[in-house]
Amino acid sequence: MLPTQDKIIAIVPAAGIGSRMGSELPKQYLLLDDQCILAHTLDRLLGHPQISQVIVALHPADEHFAALAQASHPKILTVTGGGERADSVLAALNRADEHAWALVHDAARPCLAADDIDRLLAARSEFPQGAILAMPVRDTMKRADPKGRIQTTVSRERLWHALTPQMFPVASLRSHLAAALSAGALITDEASAMEWAGEAPGLVVGRADNIKVTHPDDLRLARLFLTRANSALG
Ligand SMILES: Nc1ccn([C@@H]2O[C@H](COP(=O)(O)OP(=O)(O)OP(=O)(O)O)[C@@H](O)[C@H]2O)c(=O)n1
Numbered sequence: 637m638l639p640t641q642d643k644i645i646a647i648v649p650a651a652g653i654g655s656r657m658g659s660e661l662p663k664q665y666l667l668l669d670d671q672c673i674l675a676h677t678l679d680r681l682l683g684h685p686q687i688s689q690v691i692v693a694l695h696p697a698d699e700h701f702a703a704l705a706q707a708s709h710p711k712i713l714t715v716t717g718g719g720e721r722a723d724s725v726l727a728a729l730n731r732a733d734e735h736a737w738a739l740v741h742d743a744a745r746p747c748l749a750a751d752d753i754d755r756l757l758a759a760r761s762e763f764p765q766g767a768i769l770a771m772p773v774r775d776t777m778k779r780a781d782p783k784g785r786i787q788t789t790v791s792r793e794r795l796w797h798a799l800t801p802q803m804f805p806v807a808s809l810r811s812h813l814a815a816a817l818s819a820g821a822l823i824t825d826e827a828s829a830m831e832w833a834g835e836a837p838g839l840v841v842g843r844a845d846n847i848k849v850t851h852p853d854d855l856r857l858a859r860l861f862l863t864r865a866n867s868a869l870g
């Protein structure tokens with residue numbers, strides 16, 4: 637079933653606890669200038685003219701989302717997330733129009749730019765199987781041994797950092813993700829579920845400032861990028 641080219645649903649896994657951030661609050665609710673990380677992320681998606689719905693997967697015990705201004709936006713639908721990110725994404729996919737395209741984007745990536753979304757959406761004709769935003773690796777890559785010493789240098793030839801959004805037809809992503817999880821496959825992004833099913837998603841070069849806020853020092857960088865983006869908008 638080919639998706640209708642014009643219906644785009646954003647899916648935002650936001651049910652994590654942010655353990656690597658080490659904060660009291662789940663990291664998606666940490667303040668970044670004038671609002672929390674999740675609010676910034678939702679604004680980027682809600683503000684894109686081609687995105688008709690945003691499905692947000694929340695932690696079962698989430699007590700913060702309802703207080704966000706974005707919570708009452710007509711495009712927003714919430715679902716209860718699962719134990720892992722992939723479970724949260726599947727829970728959202730189960731509520732999505734099966735004829736649409738899904739754009740899965742981490743709540744923890746608040747600096748997403750509109751031109752990144754535009755570039756990914758434009759790639760549907762080149763990659764009808766789906767595609768992800770990604771960044772070619774720039775540094776020499778090392779694999780460590782168990783004692784934290786260099787074991788080997790990994791070739792960075794055709795090596796990319798996977799980012800989000802990751803864009804796939806709802807029907808095929810839902811089917812492959814459910815099958816991969818049932819098979820016990822390790823799924824850390826949507827593309828790995830599609831790869832598990834034998835697909836070869838496209839790679840679309842994304843911006844370096846589309847960082848995932850994971851550790852405390854990422855907050856300072858995210859603030860810098862948001863401030864720069866806001867001043868560019870005037
Ligand atoms: N069961 C989970 C786990 C994660 N996520 C979401 O997936 C995104 C990327 O995951 P990550 O950065 O790992 O967030 P956390 O799992 O919260 O962080 P940590 O691994 O440090 O606990 C985040 O927006 C997070 O909220 C989710 O929806 N459901």
Ligand SMILES: C[C@](O)(CO)[C@H](O)COP(=O)(O)O
Pocket residue numbers: 721742797798799800824825826848
């Ligand atoms: C989906 C992702 O952001 C792509 O790089 C990444 O896999 C998420 O990993 P996390 O450990 O769940 O943050």
